Amino acid sequence: MNHIRRLQAVALASIALAFWQGGASAQQVTLDLWSELSAPPESTVLNKVVDMFNAANPDIVVKHTSFENTAYETALRTAFAGGTPPDIAEVNAGSNAFQYAQSGQLTDLTEFVKPIEEKLRPGLETMYQYDGKSYGVLWGLKLGNILYYNPEMLNAQGVDPASLATWEGFMAASKMFLDAGVTPIAFGDRDQWTGNHYFNHILHGILSKEEYDRIGLQTLDPSVTSAIKWSDPKPVRAWELFKAVADAGYFTAGYLSDDNDTAAGLFFSGKAPFYSTGSWGVGMAKNAGAENVALTLFPPVADSPEPTAVVTNSLLFTIPSPSKDVEAAKRFLEFLTSEQVQKLYVEENFDLSPYAYDTSAWTMDPSLRQLAGLLENAQNASPFLDMIEDVKCMQENVNEANVAVLTGDLSPQEAGDIHQECVEGLRASRNW
Amino acid sequence: MRRSGRSKFYIWLLLPAFFFYTVFWMLPAVVAFLSSFTQWNGVSLASIRWVGLANYAELFNDRWFWNALRNNLVFVAVVVSSIVILGMTYALILNSKPRGHSVFSTIFFIPIVLSSVVIGLLFTQMLSPTVGLVGPALSAIGMPEAANHQWLGSRDTALPMIMVVYIWRELGFAILLLIAGLQTIPKDYLEAARIDGATPWDITRYVTLPLMRPILTVVIVLATTNAFLLFDLVIVMTNGGPFHASEVLSVFMYSEAFLKGNPGYGTAIAMLLFVIILCVSGLQLALSGRGQKAN
CATH class of the missing domain: 3.40.190.10 (Periplasmic binding protein-like II)
Incomplete structure (x- = not known):
C-alpha cells in the first residue's frame, strides 16, 4: 500500500513539474x-x-x-x-x-x-x-571604393602614392608603369560584377550623393525621381573613363576572360601594382600572405563634388x-x-x-x-548601385553593358541610352 | 484470379516509383508550364499575375533569345557531328585492339569521371593569357602575337573553345557506347564480307555502319539532348560572355529567371527549350527508324 502511495506521489509530482515547466515555456x-x-x-x-x-x-x-x-x-x-x-x-x-x-x-x-x-x-x-x-x-x-597598391612597386617606379588621390593622377601613374613595360591594373571582368564596381566607383566620383542615390533608387522607389538621366553627359563620362582604361592597355591581358580571383592573385603576387576591390580585400591580402599591400580611396575625378565620399x-x-x-x-x-x-x-x-x-x-x-x-x-x-537599382535594369545595363563597352559592342553613349530606356520602361510599366 | 492478384502486386511495386515521379517530376513540370504564363517577383504568391502568352510573345521579339538559340544550334551541330565522327573513328581503331589500346581507352575515359566544373576551371586557367600555359606554349612555337589572345574573352573564340572542351569531355562516353555496339556485330558477317573480297572500307561502309545504326541513334540522341542542355561549362568558363557571345538557351534562361528576377519569362524559355529538344530528338528517331526499314 505504501508502495502504491509512493508511486502516486511520484506521478503527481511529475505532473506538477510538467505543468510548471509548461507554464514557464509559455512565457518564453x-x-x-x-x-x-x-x-x-x-x-x-x-x-x-x-x-x-x-x-x-x-x-x-x-x-x-x-x-x-x-x-x-x-x-x-x-x-x-x-x-x-x-x-x-x-x-x-x-x-x-x-x-x-x-x-x-x-x-x-x-x-x-x-x-x-x-x-x-x-x-x-x-x-x-x-x-x-x-x-x-x-x-x-x-x-566598396578602395584602391589597393603595391608600395614597393610604386617606390621603384618613382610614383608618389599621394598622386592616387585623383583619377587623373591614377591614370598618369598607370601610364608610367605601362611605359616601363608593366601592365598596371590587375582586373578580371569575366563575372561582370568587377566591371560593375569600377563603373560604380567612377560614376560615384562624378555625381553628388543626391544625384547618385536618386538615379539608382528611381527604379525601386516610386517616391524618388532623378534629375539626371543615364543618357546625360555625367553618366556617359563615367563609361568613357572606364573604356579609356582598357583602350590605353592599363588592364592586365586577360581582363575579359579572367575572374576576380585571378586578378587578385596577379596583384598579391606583385605582378601588377594596382587592384581595386572593397574593404574585404584586406582579408584577402592576409589570406594570400601578401605583404606589400597598401590602400587608399578609389580615386575620384579631379572635379568630383564629394571626393571623400564612400560606397x-x-x-x-x-x-x-x-x-x-x-x-x-x-x-x-x-x-x-x-x-x-x-x-x-x-x-x-x-x-x-x-x-x-x-x-x-x-x-x-x-x-x-x-x-x-x-x-x-x-x-x-x-x-553600391546594385543595392539601390532594380535588378533587371542593373543586370542588363551595368553588369552586361560594362563588358559590352569594353568589347566595343556598345559605345559609352549607347550604354547610357539603353539604360535610360530600361528605367523609363520600368517606371511606365509600374505606373510610376 | 491468380493473374489479377499478380497484377495488383505489380501495381503495388510500381506505386513508390510512380509517387516520386509524379511529385518530383510531373508536378513541378506542370507548375513550370503554368508559371510560363505568369509574371511573378518570386517573393509573394499574391504578386503572381496571369499574362497569357505575353512571355512567349516577348521571347520571339527578344534578340538575345535568337542569339542564344543560334549559339545553341551551332554548338549542337558542331559538337554532335564531331563526337559521332571522332567517336566512331576511335571506336573502330580501339576495337581492332592495336598495341596500347587499353592505355588510350583509359585516357579517353578519364574526363567522364571528372566534374564539369573542375574541367571548366582547369581549361579556364590554362587558356588565361595572364596565368595560363597556352600563351607561353604558343610563344614558344613562334606565335607570340597569339600569346596575349583572350581565348575566352573574345567574341570569335569563346564559344569554339567551349566546344573543344565539351567534345573532349563527352568523347569518352560515346566511344564506350560505340565499342559496346561494335562488339555485338557477329564476326561471321565480317568474315563473310572478307571472303567475298570486301576491302576494310567496304566492310565499314556496308556491314559495320548499317548494323551500328541503333547504337549510333542512341549516341546521336544522347549527344544532342546533352548539348542542348549545356550549362555548367559555359557558366564556369565564360559566364555566357563576352556580352552574350557564348550564351546558350539554358544560360539565357538562368540569367532571366534568377539574375533579372523574372521567373515567368525564365520558365517560358525552359518550355521552348523542352519543345525544341523534343522535336529534334523525335526527328532523329523518325529518320533513324525510316533508315532501318530501308535497310
Whole structure:
C-alpha cells in the first residue's frame, strides 16, 4: 500500500513539474533567426551574439539557422512565398530588402528605428528605407571604393602614392608603369560584377550623393525621381573613363576572360601594382600572405563634388510580417546595434561598423583602422548601385553593358541610352 | 484470379516509383508550364499575375533569345557531328585492339569521371593569357602575337573553345557506347564480307555502319539532348560572355529567371527549350527508324 502511495506521489509530482515547466515555456518565446552567415568568422560572431542575447534575456530564445550563401536566397524566397518565413531574417540591404518590403512581407519598423538612426553614420539609411518607411537595422559595414597598391612597386617606379588621390593622377601613374613595360591594373571582368564596381566607383566620383542615390533608387522607389538621366553627359563620362582604361592597355591581358580571383592573385603576387576591390580585400591580402599591400580611396575625378565620399555595403536584419513576436524580435535587433555587439563584430570579423561609436579603445588591425579613418572622414556614404537599382535594369545595363563597352559592342553613349530606356520602361510599366 | 492478384502486386511495386515521379517530376513540370504564363517577383504568391502568352510573345521579339538559340544550334551541330565522327573513328581503331589500346581507352575515359566544373576551371586557367600555359606554349612555337589572345574573352573564340572542351569531355562516353555496339556485330558477317573480297572500307561502309545504326541513334540522341542542355561549362568558363557571345538557351534562361528576377519569362524559355529538344530528338528517331526499314 505504501508502495502504491509512493508511486502516486511520484506521478503527481511529475505532473506538477510538467505543468510548471509548461507554464514557464509559455512565457518564453522562441524566435527563429535565419542568416547566410555560415562560415567563420561571421558565423562564429553571430552565434556568440545570439548566446549573449539569450543569456541576458531569459524570456526569449533566439535559434540561429545559417544557410550557405547561394542556397540562402532560394530558401528565404521559398519561405516567404509559402508564408512561413523565420521570425528574424537577415537580407542583403537595398534592392533585395526592398523587394520583400514591396510585397508586404516585412514589418514596418519606422518608429522603432528612429532612435537607432541617431547613432547611424549619415547616408546609410538609404539601404533600408523604402517608400519613406524603414524595414530593418544594419549589421556590419564594408567599404566598396578602395584602391589597393603595391608600395614597393610604386617606390621603384618613382610614383608618389599621394598622386592616387585623383583619377587623373591614377591614370598618369598607370601610364608610367605601362611605359616601363608593366601592365598596371590587375582586373578580371569575366563575372561582370568587377566591371560593375569600377563603373560604380567612377560614376560615384562624378555625381553628388543626391544625384547618385536618386538615379539608382528611381527604379525601386516610386517616391524618388532623378534629375539626371543615364543618357546625360555625367553618366556617359563615367563609361568613357572606364573604356579609356582598357583602350590605353592599363588592364592586365586577360581582363575579359579572367575572374576576380585571378586578378587578385596577379596583384598579391606583385605582378601588377594596382587592384581595386572593397574593404574585404584586406582579408584577402592576409589570406594570400601578401605583404606589400597598401590602400587608399578609389580615386575620384579631379572635379568630383564629394571626393571623400564612400560606397558601402551592409547586411540588414528584418522582421518578416508573420513573425510570432514582433516586440521580442525588436529587442534582438536593438541588441545587434549596441556598442558591445558592434565592438565584438569589428574586432573579430575584421569589418567596420555602420554606427558612429568611438572606436579609439577597440582592438583593430592597422589596415582596418585606416579603413575606419576613411569612413570617419567621408563627406557621406552611399550604397553600391546594385543595392539601390532594380535588378533587371542593373543586370542588363551595368553588369552586361560594362563588358559590352569594353568589347566595343556598345559605345559609352549607347550604354547610357539603353539604360535610360530600361528605367523609363520600368517606371511606365509600374505606373510610376 | 491468380493473374489479377499478380497484377495488383505489380501495381503495388510500381506505386513508390510512380509517387516520386509524379511529385518530383510531373508536378513541378506542370507548375513550370503554368508559371510560363505568369509574371511573378518570386517573393509573394499574391504578386503572381496571369499574362497569357505575353512571355512567349516577348521571347520571339527578344534578340538575345535568337542569339542564344543560334549559339545553341551551332554548338549542337558542331559538337554532335564531331563526337559521332571522332567517336566512331576511335571506336573502330580501339576495337581492332592495336598495341596500347587499353592505355588510350583509359585516357579517353578519364574526363567522364571528372566534374564539369573542375574541367571548366582547369581549361579556364590554362587558356588565361595572364596565368595560363597556352600563351607561353604558343610563344614558344613562334606565335607570340597569339600569346596575349583572350581565348575566352573574345567574341570569335569563346564559344569554339567551349566546344573543344565539351567534345573532349563527352568523347569518352560515346566511344564506350560505340565499342559496346561494335562488339555485338557477329564476326561471321565480317568474315563473310572478307571472303567475298570486301576491302576494310567496304566492310565499314556496308556491314559495320548499317548494323551500328541503333547504337549510333542512341549516341546521336544522347549527344544532342546533352548539348542542348549545356550549362555548367559555359557558366564556369565564360559566364555566357563576352556580352552574350557564348550564351546558350539554358544560360539565357538562368540569367532571366534568377539574375533579372523574372521567373515567368525564365520558365517560358525552359518550355521552348523542352519543345525544341523534343522535336529534334523525335526527328532523329523518325529518320533513324525510316533508315532501318530501308535497310
